[in-house]
Ligand SMILES: [Zn+2]
């Protein structure tokens with residue numbers, strides 16, 4: 047399988063030549079449910095982790111929010127299997143109560159009542175593993191020998207989303223692989239447990255968020271007459287605010303990706319300065335709740351538009367990883383271009 051972003055509706059450079067110097071390559075990851083091994087690039091899959099290297103743990107704080115029960119990863123998997131089976135095999139339109147058997151409802155109640163809030167350090171969860179061979183743009187300055195990026199997180203809010211940890215390594219140096227890594231005793235929310243997915247990386251070209259452009263370019267993008275030189279590709283409904291056409295269809299790909307530009311939306315663009323040296327940090331990995339939504343559905347891969355029900359039953363096709371972050375937003379990890387040893391930055395947008 048591969049995933050193909052449909053061609054953009056117009057060549058934005060032909061209409062706005064000044065954008066050409068701002069083009070960046072992003073690698074869309076297109077995670078889809080599968081059974082990755084330690085030797086695959088994956089989301090939520092096993093990591094190529096050296097047997098003699100301590101597994102990362104998070105020391106907290108992990109304060110009980112008094113509202114939500116924690117769930118064990120195993121129980122989240124059981125709930126997902128029950129839900130998937132129900133959606134796949136039982137008719138739509140029946141009530142939620144009739145969709146599940148009494149045994150399944152009893153399991154669900156047992157799960158929701160049982161998991162105690164954890165104490166002590168929490169084993170971190172694999173979130174993503176990326177091999178350079180699959181994501182050629184994956185390079186960290188100063189680490190030319192490394193061809194593998196591993197991202198883990200603590201599945202508890204710190205304070206409003208999981209805390210991430212990044213590890214770069216050379217795959218060839220990992221001889222003895224850790225077979226059974228520790229799992230956290232619990233996750234704060236089911237959406238903090240990534241469903242194992244294989245990746246189908248694809249490179250696309252991105253342009254900055256409209257508010258990151260110069261004033262002159264912003265004015266050009268707001269000029270409806272200029273858009274009309276592109277012919278009839280741009281619907282008249284965009285006439286009052288043609289920038290929205292740029293934002294939705296031409297600038298920034300939604301979903302999981304490496305590199306590219308930042309999808310601002312929760313806040314206006316702001317500097318992301320390295321905490322160690324003050325250099326502007328650059329987007330590395332975007333961890334997304336959904337791969338597209340109604341405002342960005344032109345980016346849905348052709349294969350998914352042709353067969354929108356082929357993904358995990360019971361979830362929208364755009365949410366194959368089952369991650370649900372920060373009320374539907376994305377977590378974008380930035381790294382400092384000056385030094386691989388400087389801490390990364392987590393940005394929710
Ligand atoms: Zn933690």
Ligand SMILES: [Zn+2]
Pocket residue numbers: 320321322323324325382383384385388
């Ligand atoms: Zn720095």
